[in-house]
Amino acid sequence: MGVWIIAGVTFREAARKKMLWMALGAGGAFLILFGTGLHFQAKDFAAHGMSPIFRREISFTMVTMGLYAVDLLAVLMTILTSVDTLSGEIASGTIQAIATKPIPRWQVLMGKWFGFLGMLTAYIAIMVLGVNVVAYAMAGVIARHLIRGLSLMWMESIVLLSVTFVLGTYFSALTNGVLVLGLHGLAFLGGWIEQFGAISQTPRAVNVGIIASVLMPSEALWRRAAFEMQSPLANAMRVSPFSTLSVPSMSMVVYAGLYMTIALALAIRRFSQQDL
Amino acid sequence: MEMSRSSDLAIRTCGLRKVFNGKVAVRNLTLNVPRGEVFGLLGPNGAGKSTSVKMLLGLVFPTWGEAEVLGCPVGDFQSRSKVGFLPEHFRFYDWLTPIELLNLHGRLYGMSHTELRDRALSLLDLVGLTPHHEKRLRDFSKGMLQRIGLAQALLNEPDLIFLDEPTSGLDPVGRRLVRDIIKSQRNRGATVLLNSHLLGEVEITCDRVAFIKDGEVVETRKLNPDIEEQSTVSIRAGNMTAEVVGGLSRWTSSVRSQGECLTLTLSSSALLPEIVRYLVAQGADVFEVAPQRPSLEERFLEIVGSDGGL
Numbered sequence: 001m002g003v004w005i006i007a008g009v010t011f012r013e014a015a016r017k018k019m020l021w022m023a024l025g026a027g028g029a030f031l032i033l034f035g036t037g038l039h040f041q042a043k044d045f046a047a048h049g050m051s052p053i054f055r056r057e058i059s060f061t062m063v064t065m066g067l068y069a070v071d072l073l074a075v076l077m078t079i080l081t082s083v084d085t086l087s088g089e090i091a092s093g094t095i096q097a098i099a100t101k102p103i104p105r106w107q108v109l110m111g112k113w114f115g116f117l118g119m120l121t122a123y124i125a126i127m128v129l130g131v132n133v134v135a136y137a138m139a140g141v142i143a144r145h146l147i148r149g150l151s152l153m154w155m156e157s158i159v160l161l162s163v164t165f166v167l168g169t170y171f172s173a174l175t176n177g178v179l180v181l182g183l184h185g186l187a188f189l190g191g192w193i194e195q196f197g198a199i200s201q202t203p204r205a206v207n208v209g210i211i212a213s214v215l216m217p218s219e220a221l222w223r224r225a226a227f228e229m230q231s232p233l234a235n236a237m238r239v240s241p242f243s244t245l246s247v248p249s250m251s252m253v254v255y256a257g258l259y260m261t262i263a264l265a266l267a268i269r270r271f272s273q274q275d276l
Numbered sequence: 277m278e279m280s281r282s283s284d285l286a287i288r289t290c291g292l293r294k295v296f297n298g299k300v301a302v303r304n305l306t307l308n309v310p311r312g313e314v315f316g317l318l319g320p321n322g323a324g325k326s327t328s329v330k331m332l333l334g335l336v337f338p339t340w341g342e343a344e345v346l347g348c349p350v351g352d353f354q355s356r357s358k359v360g361f362l363p364e365h366f367r368f369y370d371w372l373t374p375i376e377l378l379n380l381h382g383r384l385y386g387m388s389h390t391e392l393r394d395r396a397l398s399l400l401d402l403v404g405l406t407p408h409h410e411k412r413l414r415d416f417s418k419g420m421l422q423r424i425g426l427a428q429a430l431l432n433e434p435d436l437i438f439l440d441e442p443t444s445g446l447d448p449v450g451r452r453l454v455r456d457i458i459k460s461q462r463n464r465g466a467t468v469l470l471n472s473h474l475l476g477e478v479e480i481t482c483d484r485v486a487f488i489k490d491g492e493v494v495e496t497r498k499l500n501p502d503i504e505e506q507s508t509v510s511i512r513a514g515n516m517t518a519e520v521v522g523g524l525s526r527w528t529s530s531v532r533s534q535g536e537c538l539t540l541t542l543s544s545s546a547l548l549p550e551i552v553r554y555l556v557a558q559g560a561d562v563f564e565v566a567p568q569r570p571s572l573e574e575r576f577l578e579i580v581g582s583d584g585g586l
Contacts, residue, residue, distance in 0.1 A: 275330075276335045
């Protein structure tokens with residue numbers, strides 16, 4: 001019961017942050033820009049009499065690009081909105097009146113986690129579906145395996161949320177934000193090293209990327225999502241900048257789930273034992 | 277303090293100790309707070325009062341020692357449902373209205389919506405915030421936030437209320453209100469643990485105080501007792517012969533005489549009526565009998581020292 005009371009107030013608190021509305025506004029502007037680009041592209045394709053297969057592949061790539069931008073926005077939203085929820089409330093003393101109520105601390109933490117989960121789910125769903133609705137209206141395409149891709153992007157956000165929570169029990173909001181962004185940056189860089197390692201057929205570079213994904217599996221989830229959502233031809237021909245030459249396996253997805261669970265369990269353990 | 281049965285105590289601690297990163301915040305807190313009393317914690321800054329309160333509330337985990345609150349080990353959820361707490365700096369989501377804030381806290385106590393509706397309105401009225409019930413907390417002054425924090429601490433009609441500096445930020449009217457609320461809570465049988473720097477407030481409000489220094493209880497004292505175990509009395513009387521003064525030795529060995537003034541140290545203030553009857557019977561003209569009780573401030577300064585705990 002306590003979980004849902006805290007989740008409700010956290011969702012409302014998160015939804016009141018100006019940053020969320022600015023991100024939604026930026027997302028809306030992005031969708032307009034995206035739609036306008038697709039519209040003119042479709043017109044030019046028709047005027048040049050481009051091959052339907054080629055037109056379709058380019059439109060698919062545009063959809064993936066749009067989803068990549070949504071993924072970046074979701075990563076930033078996840079970290080920036082939740083970064084001070086524990087450390088900030090501990091530092092300000094706001095948590096004291098809550099933590100002395102007859103509910104266990106794990107319920108306080110899980111309530112906050114579910115509150116952010118609700119907000120981020122709504123944000124990611126709106127943005128991902130928005131990109132696909134616009135792409136379908138302007139170019140007649142939507143992402144392949146949309147639900148699978150959406151789920152993986154959602155999972156990436158939850159992994160980052162859980163890491164932000166566990167670090168929030170140790171560090172101040174600012175340090176926490178720097179650390180989580182740094183970890184995600186490491187995974188991002190690792191992902192590209194893995195990609196170029198695959199292109200240049202350098203197994204050791206691929207291994208460096210895999211190690212980065214083990215340290216922080218968020219970027220691997222995006223690359224798996226991109227693989228699921230791209231057209232099979234783009235994946236096979238490697239014609240798109242989002243083509244993944246070294247596709248994260250399902251084992252990596254399972255690992256990411258485990259990683260998230262462990263992060264959350266550590267956050268609960270630490271929060272239940274720390275002085276407030 | 278006298279030994280008390282555990283069931284008579286709202287708070288019982290034994291050798292409670294807290295060390296933060298090698299720094300001792302509370303050295304050895306042994307404290308018994310009887311049920312139904314208003315109990316004050318006094319001490320200089322850094323004496324460990326707030327850490328002690330936080331340990332009793334389960335916010336801070338003791339490094340050593342044990343404590344019971346309402347007969348249950350600290351942190352027990354059953355006891356928490358009977359405890360109210362006003363933190364020193366009450367902060368909460370400032371976009372809530374006072375009613376929303378009370379509803380949220382009430383739900384965390386497990387109160388039903390119908391129960392909460394009436395309770396929230398009556399508490400708002402009690403703390404004088406009814407005219408402001410539609411405002412957001414962000415528009416509240418510091419004093420108003422303190423009042424809503426106090427209302428929050430009383431939501432569940434607690435058996436034990438922790439008030440950490442409840443009058444900070446309040447004007448004299450607000451302070452009077454807090455005093456009245458504390459009295460009414462005591463009258464309904466609740467125990468109040470008051471942590472305050474304002475000695476005058478403590479002296480008026482508390483039944484008993486504990487002086488804490490360097491994380492230890494230095495002294496526990498009952499305030500305004502009916503009968504004190506030992507007291508010094510000043511008597512101003514005329515027409516007293518040396519024999520009359522000498523006759524006082526049957527009650528006390530410490531008599532100082534200076535003109536019309538006598539200063540006696542008695543083993544109990546219960547002897548005082550008998551002494552007055554004796555003086556009158558011997559023909560002395562008694563003008564004034566004044567028990568000499570050092571003020572809380574004097575005692576505080578004696579214990580804390582002139583450095584104020586800095």
